[in-house]
Amino acid sequence: MNSSISFSQFDNTSKIRVKKVEAFLNSVELELSPDIEVFVSAKEKSKMIACGGLSGNVLKCIAVSPEKRGEGFVLSVMTELLNAANDRGRKELFIYSTPKNIAFFEECGFQLIEECDSKIILMENSKNLKKYKNNLSRLKKDGNVIGSIVMNANPFTLGHRYLVEEAAKKSDHLHIFVVREDASDFSFKDRINLIQKGLADIENITIHEGSDYIISKATFPTYFIKDKCSINELHAKLDLSIFRNQIAPSLNITHRFVGTEPYCTVTNNYNQNMKKVLGESNPKSNNIEVIEIERKEYKDKAISASSVRALLKDKKYDELSNIVPPTTFDFLVKRI
Template identity: 30%
Template sequence: MPQLKRIWLTINPQAAQAWEALLKQAGLTVDRQVNYTLGLFENGELLATGSLFGSIIKAVAVAPTHRAENLLTPIIQGLLDRLDTLQQTHAFVYTKPATSRYFSALGFQNLVQTGQISLLEYGYPDFNDYLSFLRQHKRPGSAAAIVMNADPMTKGHLYLIEQAAQANPTVYVFVLSSQQAFFTAEQRLAMVKQATATLTNVVVLPTRGYLVSPATFPSYFLKDQADLNLAKQQALVDAQLFQYKLAPVLQINQRYVGTEPHSPVTAIYNQVLKATLAPTLKLQIVPRLTCAGQVISASAARRALQTRDFNSLEKLIPPTTINDVKECYDHGN
């Protein structure tokens, strides 16, 4: 009888090696961005595995010689039990399309599926709750959209919003809800709202994990360490979820992005957006705002904060949010 056990990847090299081998046998990329892993063992052999990263179920695999057996159910139930212990009522799962039917049988709902990846969710609040939230903030007529991390909000972000606001009756600005950032999701949302308070046709909204998140686009948060081929596949998941599920609810017909000279992952995302959204939606690529010949970026603002270089910071941050940025940083340190 197989036994379900936790695999401690950081302190058990032998188990970690077996785990990596199983993922490769299943045709999965070895992804160590996990913080809880279970394995189903029989006579010392690892037959199946699954992991959590926050509330995201990932790296789910069954040994090719045991796929006829129902080994996924105890793995997934064990992971859901772990989330229940942590009082997490919602989960995403990132898996291969061929495996998605097993999750559907366990109550997971499909959000989007490409040729290589399926994204499903389980529990509450769910995607329908998010769509209801968006409908409550909908303005009449067509609109444009911007998705940003704003970590922190910079003059470059504000410039992009202003360009969109001048050309569209309504602009929905989605601020990432991920906590994998220098500033919290709540702080970043407040910064963007304050900086755009005078732009009456701008509506600032949280993404709640449904755009550029560890669930929809995990490679985005790995930056220079990201596998660019994998990032391209994940970017397609995110782009299709936006195009087919989110944009129609708010009558979005344009998406605005800034040019990306520094981040290869973000540059790939822009390329995928351009190829995927056409012809349904138009992608507007706006040249990035510069200061003293340098592109204004959130990373430059963070460096200025960390070195207490407030003269440089004031050139990068909107005056409406400069004090809040300082206070948020000081409070967090």
């Protein structure tokens, strides 16, 4: 590498340097991802020529100035970025990019997980997906209808309970995946604990801890997606494609159950994408039938976790007790 090129690392508290990274990214028609914690940048004669970032275990905002592309320089940038992640104990990493970069990131030790609409890819540098699928396959159950639900439960309500009850009735066995990421009002540990307690009497279910393979909207990248109107749809399609092609076959899942969504347009659109992605003919995997279950209501209004949080904030405990199981209510009251 040219000796006049110098690399540096800094975190997101270095506001002036972050602004320079943002300006550089804008110059190559990319955006700064606001969740980056650690940056790597390269300079030549005081001019920034490359950068990259780390958010949790996801590499983001990797960019090289046009005059340095094709020189193998990107590999040096990736090496610096991987070293920065390794210094922080983050060895099992993910990267989102465009399909044209698959071969390059494979050279850097990453393997493709899924590609969506020829617009976005997700790759990892570990064999964790294979391990995850092997672990799931040990929990496989026999039956003609093997159902599934993915839930955040922030927190667990009687609405969630009703969805599980109805899905369990229609299934020989029901697999419930709890979103793992701590980007909610309640921690993953508390959320899964409330789910386990609230469903303890239902026998034909298995509750799974979520994984990095259930894609969160909080970590989904937008910095290289030019059509901002397509972001929610791309997120949904990538997340659902991974579920269909990677997760579901390990458990022989045949159905996915979801509550109707009368309030949130984004969630309702996600449900409609679910029907398309999981239900359409696909040579990679069997189709999965999506069944929408009418949401449980209280006082003519669908029960939601957001209404629980609002009642809790307003200290309306009597009303709160009507829309959450006793186990959730006890937890919430003790938390006050």
